[in-house]
Amino acid sequence: MNIPFLGDRGEKRAARDPEGIAELLSECELLRAQAAREGVQLDDSVGSLEAVDQLVPRWRDDEETLPRLGNDAGLYLGTVIVRTVPGAAWEIRSDGQPVVRLDSGREFDVVASGHEWAASGVPELSQLYAEVAEE
Numbered sequence: 001m002n003i004p005f006l007g008d009r010g011e012k013r014a015a016r017d018p019e020g021i022a023e024l025l026s027e028c029e030l031l032r033a034q035a036a037r038e039g040v041q042l043d044d045s046v047g048s049l050e051a052v053d054q055l056v057p058r059w060r061d062d063e064e065t066l067p068r069l070g071n072d073a074g075l076y077l078g079t080v081i082v083r084t085v086p087g088a089a090w091e092i093r094s095d096g097q098p099v100v101r102l103d104s105g106r107e108f109d110v111v112a113s114g115h116e117w118a119a120s121g122v123p124e125l126s127q128l129y130a131e132v133a134e135e
Contacts, residue, residue: 021090025098026079031072034059042076044083049126052076057121066118074114077125081110085133102135 031052032042040051052073059065078100082088087103100108113128 018089021092021098022079022082025075025090028072028076028079030065030068031076034069044080046080046084046126046129049077049080049129053117053121053124053126057118059118067115070115070118071111072114073117073125074109074111077114077117077128078108078110080129081108081132088132100132102132104135106135108132 026044028042035042035048035052035055038055040048040055042048042052059069075098078090078098081100082090085102088100091099091101091107093099097109098111100110102108108128110128113123113125117123117125117128
């Protein structure tokens, strides 16, 4: 997911308003709507990632929905990480890609992970979270 309107200005704005960037990236409207239809409430918790992993992947046959849902899944994974892992924060790379950076300096391209999950279900979002949280 490239967010070109953030660009270099977005990086400066993110430094001043990390909560604003986190709020923007946490919207994940398509994923939240899909989950709600299945009776799953996304409350930005680790448990909700496990529930998302269990959703029936009806979107895989829809070429238009698949990439959008992959973006949302990655952004939702990033949202849970940023809100629950101490020191984790969103960062917008120079190419416009939102990533999660840990205190250790390690960077996670959660959107790429979301695309992999949406397309194949592997790796599970909760598994990715567990790997990040171990750091």
